[in-house]
Every structure is written in structure tokens, then in C-alpha cells.
Amino acid sequence: MKPRKIVVAYSGGLDTSVMVKWLSEKYDAEIIAVTGDLGQKTELIGLREKALETGASKVRIIDLKEEFIKQYVWSALKAGAIYEGEYPMACSIGRPLLAKMLVDVALEEGADTIAHGATGKGNDQVRFEVAIQTLAPHLNILAPVREWEFKSREEEIDYAIKHNIPVQATKNNPYSIDENIFGISVECGILEDPTETPPDDAWQITVDPRNAPDYPVNLSISFDKGIPVILNSHEMPPVELIKKLNEIGAMHGIGRLDIIENRVVGIKSREIYEAPAAVILHKAHHELEKLILDKDTFRYKQNVSNKIANMIYDGLWFTPLFESLMAFVDSTQKYISGEITLQLYKGNITVLSRQSVFSLYNEELATYAEGDKFDHSAAKGFIHLYGLQFKTLSTVRNTKKAVKNINETVSL
């Protein structure tokens, strides 16, 4: 099918800028450039002009920050979704929302095709395309970066220069950066060598913990049903809350991650991330759950968290299983209300205090001092029955073994 009207996921970077021109030339199609504002700061400056100069007939920049946090970030936070135990997935969480935005715009504008700038090696192509296919199966999807003739960044830059596409910022930056309000990821350049420590210039927003202030800062975060709502006694709307935590966290060197991760396509990649707010919020939320969830739910939820993290990373947000698992998560969050106080100091987070009216922590049961209400005599019977099956098993097997040993000795 020859595309007639193409909605392009436009970031203003080298790939998507070249893509707008390349698509309009190759297909002689109308190009609508669309950018979702997920809180990526620098990238939005001059974006509209750049897209129009490059050949788009229309540009739409859509503010998705609040929707992103309320519908996507909070879900991941409630789920405790952290990929491979470390990565809070700012990028992975943003993709389904961007895919939804592209579909909405395509339907509104009567476009027949959506094009994105993700590469053939990465996770984002999977996330975009699985989501778009699910939300609007009739739309055609193009991924020019996977198929075009440019063999290197330099060739793309040559093409850009030939077509008057501004590339200066791109040329000077050795890294590939993806940013939104929940975190920033940096890859390429020297980072591709996992034996190399990230150089100072690779970190974009956080202060080196060694240069962070010599005094700590305390943060009290109150949650309502798993969602953070109050910071240091001030009620805060979602966007403001995340911005504030990023600012304070970055200043104290919080949220730097240097990770080897397993990509969907089977490659291992090395990336660094900066996500101060994400790291702070996951820590506080997890701490509150430890206080409030019963043991069985807490343990079971750990498996669900892991599964949800893998599903988000693998691009499976808009699927029935994801919806069902999130229904479980939401049900666990009914009582996750209370306050956690943390201290930030030179890249570290320490829990100072936790409190909730729904806390299951009972000092009379926990204490080793006077006032202990725990029935110690009940423990004896409990352990007798609890371990009975293993006692029985060992008795049988050890007896059999003893008989076998005797027989072997006799036959000798």
C-alpha cells in the first residue's frame, strides 16, 4: 500500500528529522509531525519550526505530562514495576502512551500510516508497533530507520546537511538520549564499552554524589491508596510533585543507575539512567507496603511486580493479561495510605520513619522487651505441625538408607 498521509512520531532528533524529509520524498505523501510532551525539556525548543522546515505540512505538540503520570507512571509505581531489579523504566512506560497518541492523531487526521524512528535493534519498535497494532489494526506502520539506505550516523548527517536540516546539536553529542519527566536514559559513545566507567559528561541531570551537599535533606511523602499526594506537608499535583523530587534528588546525587540489561530482541545493552523521582518514590512506596500488606499478599505481589515489569519492558501494556494483573495491583493498594520519611545524602536514601493508620506492625507482638503479648507457648505446637511432613519424610528415607547400607556391607 502506498501511504497517502503519514503521522510521524517526531522528536526533533537526527533520525526523526531525516525521516520526515525521507518519507515525504519517497512516498510523496503528506506528513504530520506529532510530538508528545512527556516532560522532555530541551528537546521541545524550536521543534515546531524545525519540523515545518524539514517538510511536515502540520505539526502537533501534545502535552501528555499529566496523563503520563496519572495513567502510566502511577500504575507502574503501584505495581512496583522495576525491570531486572534496577531500571524504573521511564522510557518503556512512555511508549504505550505515545503509541496511543499517534493512533488518536492518525484517526483524527484521517491518516493511513504511522511512522516511528525506532531502530531495528531496540525495544521501542516492539513497544510502538505492538501497541499501534492492538489499538488500530487497520493502520499501516512504517519504521524507516530499519530499512533506509543510510549505513551510519555520518551518512544521515550528510543527507541532513544536503537537505538543510539543522544537525549541529546532534553532531556534537556522542550520546543517544531519551528523556521524560520520570527519567532519562543515555546510551552510545563510550558507554557501549561495559569496562568503561561513565565519564562525567554522560550524566545529564544529577550531581555526582561526591560533589553533593555535605548536609542531608529529609523528605516526607504521604501516599493515598498507593499514590503520592503530599510532599513535606504540601499537597502537590502529580507533575509538580515529580518535578520537585527530581530537583531535590538530582541535587543530592540520587537516582544514578549504570546497568547491563536484556533487551526484547535478545541483545544485552549497557545504558545509564538518571531517575531521582522514580527511585525515591519506589523506595517510599515499597517501604509503606512492607508496613501495610499482609505477608501472603506482599510475597505474592513480588511475583506480580516482576511479571508486570517484564510486560511493560516488552511492550505488552495494552493486553488482557496486563489489565488483569493491574486489577490485582489496584486491589492491593486499597490500604496503602500513610507517610514515609526519607533522608537523602550523597547518593543514598535512608528511611527515617514510616507510619500509617493501616500499619500491621504491632509493637506488643514484635517487642523483645516488657509488654510482650506474643504467645510463646503456641510456637512449639505450630512448629511441630509445620515441620511434621519433613520429619516424616526424613524418618522414612533415613531408615531406607540405613537398611541399604547394611545390605551393602553384608554382600561385601
Ligand code: ARG
Ligand atoms: N533501554 C531503555 C528501554 O528500552 C531505554 C531506551 C531509550 N532510548 C535511547 N535512545 N536512549 O526502555
